Amino acid sequence: MRLTPRGLVLLAVAAPLLAFGFWGGYPMLRALGAVLLGAVLAAILLTGGRRTVEVRRSVYPERVERGRPALASLRVRNPGGGRLAGFLATDATGSAIRTVRVRALAPGAEAVQHYELPTTARGRLTVGPLTLHRVDPFGLARSETHTGETATLWAHPRQLPARAPMVGYPRHHHEGTSTDRAPRGSAQLLDVREYVPGDEVRHLHWKATARTGRLMVRDLADPEQPRFALLLDTRPDALTAAEFEEAVDLAASLLGAAARAGHHSRLVTSSGLDLSTPGGAHSVRRLLDVLCELGQEGGREADLVPVSLAVGGPAGGCLVAVTGGTTPPVALAGSRHRFLAIVVIVLTGTGDGSGAPHGVERSEPAPPNAPSGPATGVRVLVAEGAEEAVRRWNELP
Incomplete structure (x- = not known):
């Protein structure tokens, strides 16, 4: 309980009136001071009681x-x-x-x-x-x-109607020689998580269940199924706050489309986050929850591509990098041998394409006699925001 400014004024007036009334023998001042003091005390009693609801x-x-x-x-x-x-x-x-x-x-x-x-x-x-x-x-x-x-x-974040990528695990070179780097066996263990209704009992992980006291199951991935990885640039100097919100909307749209299509989806950020999911409705919710709380972090000297993406985690499929208009994606060339396709989506925030990086392909393939650079084979889409980026993505062959 506390007095309002009006109550404090009345209390400040009541005290001198009572003092002068008793000191000078003025009954009118004593009565007026008593009325004002009584009003303040009544207000305290009315508001000071505890209300139970x-x-x-x-x-x-x-x-x-x-x-x-x-x-x-x-x-x-x-x-x-x-x-x-x-x-x-x-x-x-x-x-x-x-x-x-x-x-x-x-x-x-x-x-x-x-x-x-x-x-x-x-x-x-x-x-x-x-x-x-x-x-x-x-x-x-x-x-x-x-x-x-x-x-x-x-x-x-918003989810725009994006097309799911149709790229699987690379099992052969174009020349026909075998390059099967898929995990051996019929399934690959991606994660151990808590049991949810609908999971198969045969996938229960008994050691984890005994350790945690809760039913835990294995998240298994079929190495033949399509894979989709998205690299989100979280460096503050790469994207403004408004551009970063568009980038998160774009990431949610592409990852949501891939996970709903049953693709093994992976979210990687330049700040070090690395989340792999097996696909399905549970994965969509998990990815969106992570993107919901994701913020910009990292210094100006931080790299776009984290070590976990360059050398670790499951490869194959399609890699999409979402970054700003001032960061050339040359560093992605080092991961070219691990993915069938790499697409860089550059958000300029201007709509004029002025922020497109140099030395890489744009949204159309380079001519056959074009000079090869360090990022040859990386396609670049330049867009003002998430809606335009999704439209360009859907138009890809």
Whole structure:
């Protein structure tokens, strides 16, 4: 509880009136000072008592694409034996504040409030707790009480209608000599994760289950299935904040399309993140959750291609690098022998293609007599934003 500026002024006036009234023998000043002091004390008593309410909050949907509507349902119940007067409450969602007016509640009654949550910014947002505000009728004192549990809202990046890549594992050179670098056996172990309904019991990992106390299963990859890897440039000097949001939208679109098509999808960032998934709806959700919280990090001297992509992890398939208009993707030439196709998507933020790197192919193949450079075989698409980049991607043969 605290006094408002109006309450502090009344308290500052009441004290001198009482002092001068008693010192000079002025009954009118004593009465006026007593009335003002009584009003302040009454405000303190009205707002100082503890208000007991039960709050239950649900968010639907819990995961939503950035910019799409999401709703919160707030149930406020009066568990006490007396009537609960109406009050104002605020509910925080990240940095945004929503004001909720709760009507008076009889003993055991509850009120339900529905309101829209802000989803304009990508990220993992915490909704709540609810803050109850109690103010006396004259606005002399107010109190705030935090109550209720919090909920989580995932604002995923946008997903544009992208075409899934149709590139598998490289098993032969064009000359016909065998270069089978696929893992031996019928499946490759990518990860060990917690069991979810629908997983095959034969894939249970008993050692991990005994160690963690939870059912754990193997994520197995068929080496014959298509692979898709995306390298996202997270260096602050490569992309502006607005361009980075477009880059994350582009990454979500391409990775989501590949994972939904059942491709083994891999997300790599220049800051060192390396996430491999086996494909499917579970993988789409996992990739989007990671992209939801991804930020820009790394110094100016950081490399575009991390060591994990240059020398580690499963190879084969298609590699797409998303970067800015000032970074030439020459470093990707060292990974050319590990992938069937490498595509670099350069986001310029200007729409004029002025940021295209030099010494590599553009969106059309180079002529047969063109001089070969260190990045020969790397295709480059130049786009202003995610929508144009997806359109150019869909137009690739």
